[in-house]
Amino acid sequence: MPSRVQLPKPLAWAGLDAGLIVALWVGFHQLRFGVEPEISKGPLIVIPLLVFLQWLLGAYAGLARRTLTVQDHFNRYLSACIAVVLMLVVSYVVSGLSLDASIGRGFLIPVLLSGGCSLLLLHGLQGSSHFWQPQQRWLVLAEKQERRVLSQELEQGGCDVPAAVEWRPLSGAAPIPDFLPELLKLQGVAVGRGSVIAEDQEVLLRWQRQGVVIRPLADWALHHLKRYPPGLLQQLDWTEQLERLSGPRSPQRFRLKRLVDLLLASAALPALATLLVLTRLSSKVAMVQSPCAGIDGQVFGQWRFGGSRWLERTGLAALPQVLNVLRGEMSLVGPRPVSPEQQNHLRDLDESFELRLLIKPGMTGWGRISGPAPQEVDALRWELGRDLYYLARGSAPLDLWILLRAGCSLLVKSSLGLIQWP
Template identity: 30%
Template sequence: MTSMFGHDVRSELLILYLAETASVFLAVYALAVLGVAQDTPVNTLDAGLVAMAVALCCGVVVGASGLYRPEVLSRARRLVAGGFVAALLLLILTWLGLQLLVPARDPFSWGMVGAVLLGCALGVAVARLGCIAASRYGLLTRRLLILPNVPARLVGLREGEAGRDLLVPVNMPADLAAGEAPSPDWLRAQRIWAVVAESAAVTAAMRQQFQEAGVRILSPDELDECRLNRVAPERLPADWLATARGLRRSQLGQALHRAVDVVVALMILLVTFPVWAVTAVLVRLDSPGPVLYRQVRVGQHGKHFTLYKFRSMVVDAEAGGAARWAMRNDPRVTRLGRLMRLSRIDELPQLINVLRGDMAIVGPRPERPSFVEQLGSVIPHYNDRALVKPGITGWAQVNYPYGASVEDARMKLAYDLYYVCRRSLFLDLIIMVSTVRVVLFQDGAR
């Protein structure tokens, strides 16, 4: 794992992203300069600018298609579907971008579109084949020295286990006495990345040896947090908020975060305005009742606010006003409502809540007061998620399907608390890009 702006990124996926970006840049640049896919060659400066913009956009598009998710890498059908979506998105972005740079009547525009797509295909293919070869030769593995008396769940780590970093456990040398640490030379020779041990098991002398070799010291819970990008609420100490980096933000940082929320909300509103108009008409035609659905939710610091959504259920769906969990094939959902939920169109009016300041673009899902009271009484630290504004999308929403039980809420809380602890604009960007994948492939819809 590699820490970037407080967020742990899987090292092999980061290497894959950098390799793809470099490969795409070189491929697009070479094709443009040589004039392979267009009528005339392009001068080196223009080719470099176009190649750089395409390479950066390609990484975002590939991420938005879900092609950096570890479980997708081993599923051929999902890889093909993601590759098709990535190519389509990149085609649209390339065409729009070149129309702004080059007159539409110039055939060079269409030629460059071909150069861009060909270059991206070549670059991504070369980078992925290279990373596959490096992985097979063990060049991307992270070797862990696991000390005695750690939880059994860590001892059985397998290389390349689906959804996890490439971790290989290494045993302590047999000739060491209790309380001794391997020499820095041995640690370097074994390419040890981190030592996993309970804090009480690491003496001052051992800590010095590990630090001299440049080896990280992680507790079992810290390793779980790094490799799974979530925290276990039941194992958090009572004072965990004192070390939560995501909550230590200056007034300038808070203002910048708010400005990003407003700008993104306005941009989405502008782009989706025709969708609003069509959806409003269809909701009225599909079933009797109001277009917008209003519901009280719990926001930051436990403050109640009114959340807006396009109505996707029949009127009076909850008899007696009692809150009910959503379920698969929920009979209360209208025909249009089912389609809106799959595409997440019903959540567009929450942009109003963002502009009003009740919500952010990214944050934990806002829950109903009765659910918050129920879950807060049975799940440790559940109310800590309210330390930040709720969001339209969030770390839990892009990593776990729609929750419909207490156990689902517990698992989603693990991701929410990770976000609260490590919140940053970088993590927000990752979540927003991942949301495109959730919408396009209907991950977790209900």
């Protein structure tokens, strides 16, 4: 009995994408005109061309291996759209025909929008698979120390991006067999800081040409764990640490972050004044200052509301810190503010806590809103890994996401606190 012919997975994703684009375009056309569209040059040229260009850019190979993020896919799709428009313009200039002669602008825009909607649907279908199986499978080539650190992180906190890990020593093992990606269904290989032997380098290069992602182990941890294990960072020298944790410290990023801090902190001043009046009328609540370790170890006075358990329960006790933000001593988003004594104690526990002083402390931060630490884990080191992630990957979109989640949490706490108003 002849075996069933199976299409390559990237080709299957391409076919699914083409079908979704056609279905969405037909739906848009019916909503706009009330009738189904007629077959013309438009769908026969633009849709296959759009799908073909995305295939050339590796979009469907990334979907098949589950290594393509929505942002990466969108960048490839945008490049394909620009290429389609340029090719159409050039063809019409050469032929002397207008754009409306055959395809028409009224067709092109709905098709491109249909492609964008199809992009989201494809990732929705891909993302649902991790409910019954790991979303990605990775081979990790690591030395003993790196494996010990990463194994502990995986056992204690798991992955934010679902993944299954296969371990292999980076040195002292037989050469990597060429057939391993198909055998293990690998999406990528994470490589530690040790040297890769020449035979394995050749194998990894062949795998990369087949679509297997090759990524440094530290970058893999940042992407999949959403935290930076301090044990991996301690293996780098000071300049390498500074280079890896320079995200929020670049001049352009620093100026943008400061501008957002000033705008949002100024907008919070009326709320601070109103809360101060209300608390003074209801109870003896005062604004107090306490020493705090700031950027590069500079000490400043941190403002808070004191003398009210209700304000502590609602999370509003820290609202006066907007004054520290306006003065440039704190930021809206950053590591947890601690006293100089607490900072010295943390540094004695782990030298990596000193890295939190590379940026200003924040009223909220990734380490506080991304979920509590597992009970068996040291909560301080758990939050440190999250803060180091922010130092490595801090960006304006991440700041806005953190502020949105912190704002929602504060709104819930405040609403519940109103029930227990003293």
